[in-house]
Amino acid sequence: xxxxxxxxxxxxxxxxxxxxxxxxxxxxxxxxxxxxxxxxxxxxxxxxxxxxxxxxxxxxxxxxxxxxxxxxxxxxxxxxxxxxxxxxxxxxxxxxxxxxxxxxxxxxxxxxxxxxxxxxxxxxxxxxxxxxx
Amino acid sequence: xxxxxxxxxxxxxxxxxxxxxxxxxxxxxxxxxxxxxxxxxxxxxxxxxxxxxxxxxx
Numbered sequence: 001x002x003x004x005x006x007x008x009x010x011x012x013x014x015x016x017x018x019x020x021x022x023x024x025x026x027x028x029x030x031x032x033x034x035x036x037x038x039x040x041x042x043x044x045x046x047x048x049x050x051x052x053x054x055x056x057x058x059x060x061x062x063x064x065x066x067x068x069x070x071x072x073x074x075x076x077x078x079x080x081x082x083x084x085x086x087x088x089x090x091x092x093x094x095x096x097x098x099x100x101x102x103x104x105x106x107x108x109x110x111x112x113x114x115x116x117x118x119x120x121x122x123x124x125x126x127x128x129x130x131x132x133x
Numbered sequence: 134x135x136x137x138x139x140x141x142x143x144x145x146x147x148x149x150x151x152x153x154x155x156x157x158x159x160x161x162x163x164x165x166x167x168x169x170x171x172x173x174x175x176x177x178x179x180x181x182x183x184x185x186x187x188x189x190x191x
Binding site: 038041042044045048049052056101103104107108111115118119128 | 137142143144147148150151154155158
């Protein structure tokens with residue numbers, strides 16, 4: 001039983017595996033929990049934000065020495081999961097600081113990563129029974 | 134593509150859709166919540182822009 005007497009939901013995978021899947025592919029966690037419509041919406045929103053961020057010359061921030069805030073930004077960017085790794089492999093998201101859209105691009109990339117991280121919490125809540133939909 | 138208002142609106146739209154589906158379950162509830170969040174983000178940013186206008190950058 002989860003706290004408050006709520007009944008945990010039967011998950012198709014162990015929680016850790018489910019969270020890793022949800023992190024790697026936006027919406028996959030909800031899809032595996034049979035929340036198909038929400039999974040589709042979340043995937044569409046996050047992928048759109050990520051692609052727009054790249055198109056706007058945004059930067060996939062990595063930790064920089066002497067800049068502790070860049071570590072926090074990196075955590076947010078890493079939230080994009082497989083999208084982040086795919087973009088790095090394709091050499092995208094280097095960031096063009098002279099581009100007028102650079103800051104917007106960065107914002108979109110940070111936003112998409114943080115939204116995906118929030119989905120992990122939602123998946124956890126569904127599995128633990130705190131959320132029944 | 135580089136229009137600031139359009140980009141801000143797109144960001145607000147995506148965020149509002151995301152939180153609507155994250156937190157609200159019923160259709161009518163979702164619509165009301167979406168409109169509220171979208172308007173708050175968009176109008177809030179415009180209001181903040183106007184408030185900052187008198188202050189010099191340097």
